[in-house]
Amino acid sequence: MTMFQPISHNVDRVMATLIAGLELEFGRGAAEGLAQRFIEAEDMDFHWEARIEERWIGSYEAQDDDAFDLDRVAVLGVIDGRWFVAMCIVDGEGMAHGMMGRQAFSDATAARKAFETRH
Secondary structure, three states: OOOEEEOOOOOOHHHHHHHHHHHHHHOHHHHHHHHHHHHHHOHHHHHHHOEEEEEEEEEEOOOOOOOOOEEEEEEEEEEOOEEEEEEEEEEOOOOEEEEEEEEEEOOHHHHHHHHHHOO
């Protein structure tokens, strides 16, 4: 059974929150440039948090026999106006441990189509 789960209707909330926090600390002029650097440095975490829908794909067979179970979860989201679809490796507590196969899209329609067919 495939399960779609909407996460939030506030598209691009991650970028807005990040920029607002950086503006408070460093001023409006530096916030957007710094936000891009933060996203690059913490790529997986920001994409996981920016998801607006997720779909469980199946279990993930780790190479190193981790002591906990991991799952493959397809995610659809948007960061800084750019839509993406990716496969995240997630533990049972909802923490992302990896990301693979991320694709960028210019519009929501193309991203949603890719998300619905991701396996």
